[in-house]
Amino acid sequence: MLLMMKNKLKYFLLLAVVVAIYTSCKREDDYRYKFSEAGFISNFDLRRYYKGSDLSLNPGAIGGAISIRGVVVSDFRSGNSVPGLIALQNSRINGSADSLRGISFNVGAAAADYIPGDSLHIKLEGGVLKKVDGILQVTGLTSSAITKVASGRTIKLQAANTNTILANPDRYESTLVAINNAVYDPEPASNVVYLGDKILNDGFGTATLRTSASATFANTPVQPSGNFTGVVYVTGTGTSKKIEYRMRTVDDFFYVPMPKLSAAIISGFLADPNSTDGNYEYIQFLATRDIDFAATPFSVYTNNNAGATAFPSQGWNTGALRTYKFNLTSGSVKKGQFFYVGGAGQRINGSASTVVPASKWISPVDYTKVPGANGIGDVTSNLLANSGNVAGIAIFEGTNITPNSVPLDVIFYGGAGGSFYTAGPPEYGFRITITDKFATYAGKVPQEYYGKGTNDISKRFVGFPTAISFAKLGGVYKAAKGGWESVRTMTSVALTNTSALSDIETGGVTALVEK
Incomplete structure (x- = not known):
């Protein structure tokens, strides 16, 4: 009887070890299968499928997923969004606090049909996940792949320092981010306007604030310091990596005086x-x-x-x-x-x-x-x-x-x-x-x-x-x-x-x- 009990104990211990090993090996790949019953994949998961080379999107390549859904953060109405790119952000279905991610979708002129807060469902089959000019995006889709299901959705605004963005580009790229307490470097003269590239310094690093000639606020004079809101893109690699930061409207800037000089x-x-x-x-x-x-x-x-x-x-x-x-x-x-x-x-x-x-x-x-x-x-x-x-x-x-x-x-x-x-x-x-x-x-x-x-x-x-x-x-x-x-x-x-x-x-x- 004692021998039988010992054998059973050995069996259960061996089973526990096997389960533990299976679980530890499986955990890294679990994210591939945690899609909703409707076949949607999150940006968090889709980004993890990208391994540095172009990925043709089909259910077999992305764990059975067929679509993606999220909220638009790009805005073409003021003329300063990246041409053709819808910036779409979402979180995982399980609601993990740190899963907010963005991906851009290159759909040409149709991108201008959508405004911040629009909730979109996008069919992925036939698209290609790739980097273009350093920006991870889905190409090869047309407007027929997009269904707008709602408008006026709440947009989650992240706040991040420039060094945090550069250290974690996958986390912030193609999302709406506030960079606070930033100044221009060098300090602008009184007649400087938004047009072109300006360097922002928040004390942690720098970002390039890019304003197109077509932007309605391109000729608006800048103010010396404040809080900026915009869509983040990270271009380049290694030591040449930099932040391209685009305000959507002139109201994405809020003047805040820099700290008083403390004695x-x-x-x-x-x-x-x-x-x-x-x-x-x-x-x-x-x-x-x-x-x-x-x-x-x-x-x-x-x-x-x-x-x-x-x-x-x-x-x-x-x-x-x-x-x-x-x-x-x-x-x-x-x-x-x-x-x-x-x-x-x-x-x-x-x-x-x-x-x-x-x-x-x-x-x-x-x-x-x-x-x-x-x-x-x-x-x-x-x-x-x-x-x-x-x-x-x-x-x-x-x-x-x-x-x-x-x-x-x-x-x-x-x-x-x-x-x-x-x-x-x-x-x-x-x-x-x-x-x-x-x-x-x-x-x-x-x-x-x-x-x-x-x-x-x-x-x-x-x-x-x-x-x-x-x-x-x-x-x-x-x-x-x-x-x-x-x-x-x-x-x-x-x-x-x-x-x-x-x-x-x-x-x-x-x-x-x-x-």
Whole structure:
């Protein structure tokens, strides 16, 4: 009996192994067969069939699919769409969050018969999936393959940085994408119009904004900065790969001023020093101009969402254990110098470590014994979160800060959780400003809080610096006009009791460029 049980157990274990192996081998190809009962294929799946050479489309070549359906995002009414191409986007039937993709269909003059929001069914047999001028598209079809089934469908607008688009062209090509907080490079003169190719720079990279001579807005003067919406095409390969970006109408641009020039920017922080007695956490700032804090005061806030269950009804002024405020009202610093805000310990890494010169500290406070300025913030032993939910730091001009005040610079880091934003009504959250991470508009839609719109959890510095390490935020800031030449990245710099100030003020630190 025992032998029979052992044999049965071996059989079931062997069966489980076989199933597991089959499943692991099969998973990569599952997408080929997950079409709806009506034989439709998604752009996500159709793109995966393309292997670098022309593919003749028939059911046998694409897992039995015969048609595709999606929503039109191209618009020929203003004369600036790629001639002959319908840009169609859709998601997989299973609704996976990251499956939105686009493909262009070259149907000649008939492409102009369709407008954004039209829902189309397109029969694929007889078409060819190929790249033309670097753009993946279906050719060889005529208007007879297209059936319009509805109009006015909602179009999902993606927001992406230029470097993200270039790193993932299949994800964004032939879809409608917002590129936010972009400027022209070089800065345009007052008489420059849209006509031709213009280079957009969003701080992450560049895109070529292309406006045809036939566009109704070709001779409209451009404005220096803002949020753009358009259809993305990626041309070229390798290092020659570039973004061709086409607005559909003049209303696809929304003017947004670039960030105000902040007198100081957040360049690093120490959240977990080598000490158990508190009072040694701090934030590092880089001055972009000479500052006399007695003449021009500032406020610095920290935000800790550990265990938070309520939304911050007073924003950065919520206080208690959620936010802590420092008023910077004395001391001075020169342009290009680093300075520090935080505990009264004034050491680089806890009670037994290197002393940081007193001249480097602006308004230090023993936060383990003294509440935050203006009563905002309880005494705490954990000024800067080092685990758990998302945490933040902000600097404001002045000391009379309200829930509607806009910071000069702001960062968030850490985990993804915490009750940091609610759309309400009423709407509550921590206000942000235009930075290397955040945009206050997505297209024309305001999104002035962390957690709202495209300012989602992905815009934080993901995770926490490692224990007993300084979080060095390295980027390049434009000291003349404000904004970022290159974005900040977070690097953990391990500290000891003998670490020198040069360890956190040199090598990959935030720098200024005179632009």
